[in-house]
Amino acid sequence: MHRQMSLLRDLQAIDSYIDRLRKELAQLDSGERIRVKLEQSRARMEQIKARYEQSYAAAAEQERLLQEFDQRIRQAEADLYSGRVTNPRELQLMQQEIEQAKQTREELDMQMLKMWDDLESLKKDIDASERDLQQIERFYEAHVEEYRQRKAALESEIAFHEKEREKLTQQIDPDALARYQTLRERLGGTAVAVVAQKACTVCHTLLTPYTLKRLENEDALIACESCGRLLYDPQLAQ
Ligand SMILES: [Zn+2]
Secondary structure, three states: OOHHHHHHHHHHHHHHHHHHHHHHHHHOOOOHHHHHHHHHHHHHHHHHHHHHHHHHHHHHHHHHHHHHHHHHHHHHHHHHOOOOOOOHHHHHHHHHHHHHHHHHHHHHHHHHHHHHHHHHHHHHHHHHHHHHHHHHHHHHHHHHHHHHHHHHHHHHHHHHHHHHHHHHHOOOOHHHHHHHHHHHHHOOOOOEEEEEOOEEOOOOOEOOHHHHHHHHHOOOOOEOOOOOOEEEOHHHHO
16 A cells, blocks of 8 residues: 555545635525514614604604693683673674684594504504514524634634645655646545445445556556546555
């Protein structure tokens, strides 16, 4: 067994592991979807609050109008009973006007009640939205924290194994290393294939007696005839 082959097998193990870590790192969910949901929830909250403020201002204005109306009715009544007007026809007209004003006031009062009711239900909407928002915020924060921790752990694990890889490659022949790198790039990351039961365990092709014999006797890198990967036979290594 070529000594370089054992080193390449170790290199492949490290590289496959780093590949897996990098893949996991790339697939980590940074919480973007939750963040978008959070933004939407905040925007909805702002909308409801703005509506509440508008409705509140309208209700306050209505209240002011009502008080003004009351004032006018009180003045009209005071005028009616002041004794200033004595003409019965004129007095009757004044009375009619007051009655009409009182009726209008009644209607305004009903509107007012409806407005306060609407405000009450908007207030409930705000409270419910606030609770939803807080829940999403907590969920998002927990997610981001978990993401950061996992990301940092993966990055440090990758950095550690990159160093190990560096040390290992210094022991490998430049030609063997170059061949390994080329195969890795061409064959989806796996350049070394383990031999088991006289077959290549990557492409599952049975190896010819000629290849098996070379593998046993030659001090060289032997490739699988089918997939071209460098063969490593654990039994020969013992
Ligand atoms: Zn193969």
